[in-house]
Amino acid sequence: MSELRKDLVSGRWVIIATERSKRPDDFRPQGPVTPAPHGGFCPFCEGNEAKTPPEAYALRDTGTRPDSPGWSVRVVPNKFPALTPGPPPPRATEGVYQSMEGRGVHEVVIENPDHAVELGDLPVPHVRSVLAVFQQRIRTIEQDLNYQYVQVFKNKGKEAGASLSHPHSQIVATPIIPRRVKEEIYGGDRLFRTFKECGFCRILREEEAAGTRLVARNTHFTAFAPYASRFPFEMAIYPRRHSAFFTEVRDEDLTHLADLLKDVLTRLKETVGDPPFNMVLHQAPNPALPLKGWPDIHLKSHWHLEIIPILTKVAGFEWGTGFYINPVPPETGARFLRGEA
Numbered sequence: 001m002s003e004l005r006k007d008l009v010s011g012r013w014v015i016i017a018t019e020r021s022k023r024p025d026d027f028r029p030q031g032p033v034t035p036a037p038h039g040g041f042c043p044f045c046e047g048n049e050a051k052t053p054p055e056a057y058a059l060r061d062t063g064t065r066p067d068s069p070g071w072s073v074r075v076v077p078n079k080f081p082a083l084t085p086g087p088p089p090p091r092a093t094e095g096v097y098q099s100m101e102g103r104g105v106h107e108v109v110i111e112n113p114d115h116a117v118e119l120g121d122l123p124v125p126h127v128r129s130v131l132a133v134f135q136q137r138i139r140t141i142e143q144d145l146n147y148q149y150v151q152v153f154k155n156k157g158k159e160a161g162a163s164l165s166h167p168h169s170q171i172v173a174t175p176i177i178p179r180r181v182k183e184e185i186y187g188g189d190r191l192f193r194t195f196k197e198c199g200f201c202r203i204l205r206e207e208e209a210a211g212t213r214l215v216a217r218n219t220h221f222t223a224f225a226p227y228a229s230r231f232p233f234e235m236a237i238y239p240r241r242h243s244a245f246f247t248e249v250r251d252e253d254l255t256h257l258a259d260l261l262k263d264v265l266t267r268l269k270e271t272v273g274d275p276p277f278n279m280v281l282h283q284a285p286n287p288a289l290p291l292k293g294w295p296d297i298h299l300k301s302h303w304h305l306e307i308i309p310i311l312t313k314v315a316g317f318e319w320g321t322g323f324y325i326n327p328v329p330p331e332t333g334a335r336f337l338r339g340e341a
């Protein structure tokens, strides 16, 4: 089992993943990566269901059995989980330090049975199914109050952290509210006091009025390059109607989100040439928790997707200061992504 350790100075929790324990040799630079030979073994491909842990959930054809072919989206526990399910961990101390057992959920969402078809290349109804599965898993996981935050994310490409090339996303539920999420909660709280309304709603109005950083939008969702984008071609997708929880997106609106997500992923692929990217879903913590001190969190948090292409390296200055140096102004990035440049 892994261990969560808290950094005394910053308050940041780190997962020490002993399950994945490696030797120094495993970290030697490997040289250029050669793609797996065609027909190489992939545990996520249809027909190889027995090679993953038993599925937690799947959208499958009627009459097909779990862990057999016939699925369109399949959720399985991660074979090498960063966190493992179990009873709530007591906090331990070691001198001045705090730690706890690495309790949590770590699942893989296999987005489609076809190894070669990426999320952005799937038809809109299938993208919608993937999003609906995210909602379904979040709802199920949040029934357990030990899980304070459910993080949905996607690593596409080796440079983005993907260890398998078969299109997939991941879900990690943590027994604490992660620091990055807390930063957005505190930021939302500060902006609410400044603007007397949700700061994210205000940002959205600002972006829609300015237009220079807009990438695409439809009746329900807007994609734009954030004003202070950290990375070239970084994008955010906000719901146009205020909502703190991704699980609140109604069935009839999910198609609009799938449509816009497919649109921006296609734009990214066509503009930048299929770069590796990370996609993260940010939302308010588990709504079932008694969130002491944050009674109005549903008014001040605004769920969103962040899409971060991996085109630059985070280096010394960034590590030292927390500053990012972005060589592409977001207005320029957005213009390219709109296809105007």
Ligand SMILES: [Zn+2]
Pocket (backbone or CB within 6 Å): 042, 043, 044, 045, 046, 114, 115, 166
């Ligand atoms: Zn595959």
Ligand SMILES: [Zn+2]
Pocket (backbone or CB within 6 Å): 198, 199, 200, 201, 202, 241, 242, 243, 301, 302
């Ligand atoms: Zn809002």
Ligand SMILES: [Zn+2]
Pocket (backbone or CB within 6 Å): 184, 282, 304, 306
């Ligand atoms: Zn965010």
